[in-house]
Amino acid sequence: MIRIEGGRPLRGTVQAAGSKNAALPAVMASLLTVEPMVLQNVPRLLDVDAAVALAEALGKEVRWQDSTIVLNGGRELAPEAPAPLVQRMRASFLALGPILARRGEGRMPLPGGCSIGPRPVDLHLAGLRRLGASFDVRGGTVHASAPRLAGTTVYLDYPSVGATEQLLLAGALADGVTAIVNPAREPEVVDLGRLLTAMGAPVTWREDRVEIRGQSALNGTTHRVIPDRVEAGTYLLAGAITRGAVTVVGARHEHLDALLSKLVETGAEVRVNEDAVTVALGVRPQAVNIQTLPYPGFPTDLQPPMISFLSTASGRSTARETVFASRFNYVGALARMGAQVQVTADTVLTDGVETLHGAEVEATDIRAGAALVLAALAAAEATEIRGEMHLARGYAGLPEKLRSLGAEVCVTD
Numbered sequence: 001m002i003r004i005e006g007g008r009p010l011r012g013t014v015q016a017a018g019s020k021n022a023a024l025p026a027v028m029a030s031l032l033t034v035e036p037m038v039l040q041n042v043p044r045l046l047d048v049d050a051a052v053a054l055a056e057a058l059g060k061e062v063r064w065q066d067s068t069i070v071l072n073g074g075r076e077l078a079p080e081a082p083a084p085l086v087q088r089m090r091a092s093f094l095a096l097g098p099i100l101a102r103r104g105e106g107r108m109p110l111p112g113g114c115s116i117g118p119r120p121v122d123l124h125l126a127g128l129r130r131l132g133a134s135f136d137v138r139g140g141t142v143h144a145s146a147p148r149l150a151g152t153t154v155y156l157d158y159p160s161v162g163a164t165e166q167l168l169l170a171g172a173l174a175d176g177v178t179a180i181v182n183p184a185r186e187p188e189v190v191d192l193g194r195l196l197t198a199m200g201a202p203v204t205w206r207e208d209r210v211e212i213r214g215q216s217a218l219n220g221t222t223h224r225v226i227p228d229r230v231e232a233g234t235y236l237l238a239g240a241i242t243r244g245a246v247t248v249v250g251a252r253h254e255h256l257d258a259l260l261s262k263l264v265e266t267g268a269e270v271r272v273n274e275d276a277v278t279v280a281l282g283v284r285p286q287a288v289n290i291q292t293l294p295y296p297g298f299p300t301d302l303q304p305p306m307i308s309f310l311s312t313a314s315g316r317s318t319a320r321e322t323v324f325a326s327r328f329n330y331v332g333a334l335a336r337m338g339a340q341v342q343v344t345a346d347t348v349l350t351d352g353v354e355t356l357h358g359a360e361v362e363a364t365d366i367r368a369g370a371a372l373v374l375a376a377l378a379a380a381e382a383t384e385i386r387g388e389m390h391l392a393r394g395y396a397g398l399p400e401k402l403r404s405l406g407a408e409v410c411v412t413d
């Protein structure tokens with residue numbers, strides 16, 4: 001449980017960690033080769049531990065050295081990903097493409113992961129079918145076979161991050177060129193493309209598609225994972241909600257444009273240079289309206305933290321969540337902390353209040369947890385947040401980073 005004594009402006013500088021959502025597909029990419037792969041700037045997170053455990057279960061040898069992991073071996077990939085590991089984290093499903101590409105057959109449990117609405121994998125499977133795979137889903141397990149993956153043009157009904165990554169991973173070892181029309185363009189997907197290019201499968205972005213030229217084998221490489229834009233945005237919002245000034249070093253401001261322009265609209269002061277972003281806010285913010293969209297739209301992962309921040313603005317703010325069916329399970333806890341917040345259909349609405357109040361609350365997913373941490377930092381009294389395991393899934397060293405900004409945080413089991 002995390003206990004936070006709120007009401008103190010956060011001031012100072014924190015270092016952005018490597019991106020969780022870039023590190024996870026990068027670990028899956030190591031399944032595509034038997035040559036050594038070195039991933040640098042990898043965040044120490046429970047989700048990364050789960051991805052590493054999955055890679056090891058499938059046959060890779062993995063060694064951590066600080067924020068670098070070295071992945072070796074995997075000459076014979078196992079045909080099946082262990083269910084407990086796949087249930088722990090949805091991104092494990094990205095192992096399917098590599099297993100199919102390397103073995104021609106495999107078994108993969110349907111994924112678990114966050115509690116943010118139904119998260120099907122129909123776009124993953126439809127895309128892999130286009131490349132020549134066939135599937136039989138029995139008892140929650142996908143039985144897959146693909147004697148040979150052949151590149152072709154795949155249209156995505158929705159620019160799904162996972163489905164785009166799945167098809168890039170499979171396409172890297174397919175015959176010929178795989179073109180994904182209407183792909184996700186999140187920085188984490190582009191980073192995966194950079195990694196696959198370095199492994200020998202050239203990835204090219206065009207205005208309506210991304211193409212990958214498959215190879216018969218891929219080499220290892222050394223790859224530095226991009227900074228985590230969602231973690232960076234969360235700390236910038238922590239500075240804003242506490243009426244302080246926080247600088248995140250190592251963040252890419254161009255990955256945060258939607259958040260930064262909305263923060264300027266609220267009256268916050270935003271300063272950027274090539275490898276740091278600062279947000280300062282000394283007065284009560286103005287209300288704004290946002291809607292979440294695929295990149296470069298406002299990121300769905302920052303919708304919960306942003307609503308926490310806007311729950312103390314003057315006026316009514318709304319956030320329309322267009323990416324996930326339901327990403328509002330933090331709203332009840334936020335209301336218990338004194339926020340005037342409610343959900344109608346796909347939109348959360350908050351009439352800002354002067355102050356929030358401490359409470360005992362529970363985090364139910366990574367970004368819901370982040371929203372509650374922000375509210376607690378602003379609250380007049382102490383807040384106790386249970387479910388901190390979710391925070392450890394997505395925010396490396398959160399208590400220490402918050403303390404370095406002047407927050408009063410303690411973790412008790």
Ligand code: EPZ
Nearest residue numbers: 021091118119120121122123124160161162323324325366
């Ligand atoms: C990735 O999830 C991220 N996770 C999520 O971050 C992020 O919120 C999401 O992209 C959107 O940006 C990782 O990268 C590990 P999607 P993913 O496929 O790939 C629907 C966090 O907190 N959909 O783009 O699962 C889906 O239900 C996590 O770090 C299908 O219908 O996201 C959702 O409504 C949370 N069929 C929408 O698309 C499919 O086959 C977007 O999902 C796949 C997705």
